Amino acid sequence: MQLKNVSLAIEDKPVLRSINLNWAHGEAIALLGANGAGKSSLLKVMSTLLHPSTGKTTMPEGMSLQKWKSKLGVVFPETFLYSSLTGYENLLFYQKLYGKTDNEQIEQVFNQVNLSRVQQERVETYSKGMKQRLAIARAFVHQPTHLLLDEPFDGLDLASKTILERLLKEKNKQGVGYVLVSHDSAHAWDLCDRAVLLHNGKIVLETPCTEKTYRSFMNQYQGWLKEKQHDVF
Amino acid sequence: MFFKQSLLILKRDLKIEFRNKSLLLSMIIFAVLFQVFLQIVFDANIEAIKKIAAGVLWIPILLSALLGFSKYGIAERENDALTGLLIAPVDRGAIFLGKLLGNLLFVFIVVIISVPVFFLFLKQPFPESIGLLLFTLFLGSWGFVALGVFFTTLAQSSSITDLLVPIMIFPLAVPLFLAISQLTEMALYPSIVMGQDLWVLLLVGYNILFTIAPLFLFDILLEV
Ligand SMILES: Nc1ncnc2c1ncn2[C@@H]1O[C@H](COP(=O)(O)OP(=O)(O)O)[C@@H](O)[C@H]1O
Ligand SMILES: [Mg+2]
Numbered sequence: 001m002q003l004k005n006v007s008l009a010i011e012d013k014p015v016l017r018s019i020n021l022n023w024a025h026g027e028a029i030a031l032l033g034a035n036g037a038g039k040s041s042l043l044k045v046m047s048t049l050l051h052p053s054t055g056k057t058t059m060p061e062g063m064s065l066q067k068w069k070s071k072l073g074v075v076f077p078e079t080f081l082y083s084s085l086t087g088y089e090n091l092l093f094y095q096k097l098y099g100k101t102d103n104e105q106i107e108q109v110f111n112q113v114n115l116s117r118v119q120q121e122r123v124e125t126y127s128k129g130m131k132q133r134l135a136i137a138r139a140f141v142h143q144p145t146h147l148l149l150d151e152p153f154d155g156l157d158l159a160s161k162t163i164l165e166r167l168l169k170e171k172n173k174q175g176v177g178y179v180l181v182s183h184d185s186a187h188a189w190d191l192c193d194r195a196v197l198l199h200n201g202k203i204v205l206e207t208p209c210t211e212k213t214y215r216s217f218m219n220q221y222q223g224w225l226k227e228k229q230h231d232v233f
Numbered sequence: 234m235f236f237k238q239s240l241l242i243l244k245r246d247l248k249i250e251f252r253n254k255s256l257l258l259s260m261i262i263f264a265v266l267f268q269v270f271l272q273i274v275f276d277a278n279i280e281a282i283k284k285i286a287a288g289v290l291w292i293p294i295l296l297s298a299l300l301g302f303s304k305y306g307i308a309e310r311e312n313d314a315l316t317g318l319l320i321a322p323v324d325r326g327a328i329f330l331g332k333l334l335g336n337l338l339f340v341f342i343v344v345i346i347s348v349p350v351f352f353l354f355l356k357q358p359f360p361e362s363i364g365l366l367l368f369t370l371f372l373g374s375w376g377f378v379a380l381g382v383f384f385t386t387l388a389q390s391s392s393i394t395d396l397l398v399p400i401m402i403f404p405l406a407v408p409l410f411l412a413i414s415q416l417t418e419m420a421l422y423p424s425i426v427m428g429q430d431l432w433v434l435l436l437v438g439y440n441i442l443f444t445i446a447p448l449f450l451f452d453i454l455l456e457v
Contacts, residue, residue, distance in 0.1 A: 082249060084249050085252075089248070096237075097321045097323060099234055
């Protein structure tokens with residue numbers, strides 16, 4: 001997907017400014033930045049939930065909007081889960097919503113997030129971490145090729161973090177691309193091909209994620225964090 | 234795909250409702266209580282109730298439907314599940330249709346229970362025309378529910394608050410109220426027969442408008 005000169009204002013407040021971003025098929029992008037930098041808003045634009053105020057988003061290879069949506073898997077801060085339904089019913093609902101019925105796939109994602117034991121229990125009985133893992137399973141249940149992940153590691157314990165890391169690496173090998181928002185740059189570095197730093201709604205830094213680039217990225221990141229917000233413009 | 238998704242949303246709502254048993258039960262109790270109350274108020278005067286019978290029959294149903302609208306989006310509001318629907322390749326018209334069918338089902342159940350209560354208390358045991366009465370009950374509640382679900386869906390995905398929905402509904406509901414009050418009077422009592430076809434036409438047209446138009450309108454109205 002391609003973003004060209006995308007700007008977004010919410011209630012007259014500029015949130016994104018002239019974003020140019022090219023997300024190649026299968027590419028893993030880490031989207032970093034301080035709180036309020038506009039990371040979540042950028043993901044919402046990419047998911048077509050929000051429309052840019054100016055600028056243009058282009059779907060890959062002339063995909064239609066519906067096609068793009070069907071290829072997209074999303075983990076946002078909210079889980080989108082129905083708490084009086086069981087874990088299994090939730091996944092079944094979301095899978096069917098995407099026009100699929102594939103019980104094996106459901107079994108598989110339950111295994112992948114280590115929730116098979118509780119899949120017949122209502123979500124309201126789950127712990128926070130279990131809900132987050134189910135939300136991750138929900139994002140995978142229709143076998144998307146593109147993932148938008150807004151701090152998916154939030155609320156996960158160490159073991160679950162490892163599970164998700166492994167899952168992302170495995171999916172990436174199979175050609176699934178993702179945009180990963182995280183406030184832990186060191187952690188994200190290990191999971192991305194390219195890192196993008198967002199500051200006050202602007203992309204201020206882009207670099208490939210290698211061991212060599214990490215130190216200089218972090219130095220600049222810290223520099224941006226120290227900047228007072230209004231000094232940038 | 235469109236209808237499958239509507240049915241999927243309907244089935245999910247019914248499953249959630251079946252587990253929590255909150256909405257339908259309160260709608261029924263509300264309608265029946267109100268029906269009984271109105272009957273008690275007018276019990277003393279049979280001639281008086283003749284003049285307002287249509288109102289006594291309908292008010293509990295309409296208010297009970299309004300109660301349904303206000304609880305309309307609860308399943309989607311929790312955990313922002315609405316966004317889960319909107320990022321999926323789902324037409325908003327399909328969401329509307331699923332919600333419409335669920336609300337209709339509940340209101341029809343309310344009608345089935347509260348209308349017999351009406352006749353139980355009324356001293357005149359039989360309506361003049363059962364056919365016309367059933368027709369009016371069916372299309373009248375359908376029209377009101379379609380209008381209500383349309384506005385609630387609109388409110389849900391824009392900046393209009395839920396509180397404003399009943400206020401916005403009422404001006405548009407006036408033609409519907411006229412049609413159902415006239416037709417119900419004709420169905421209940423023999424003496425008044427005037428312009429029946431016209432009211433039937435209005436009712437049918439109203440239903441078609443508020444059922445079909447929203448199926449296509451949402452994406453135009455909301456993708457601004
Ligand atoms: N619905 C909204 N209404 C008003 N302001 C918003 C809304 N959503 C986001 N913002 C503003 O946009 C900016 C970016 O927010 P967000 O994208 O959530 O940042 P991040 O995810 O990087 O923390 C913030 O300053 C926030 O206040
Ligand atoms: Mg955020």
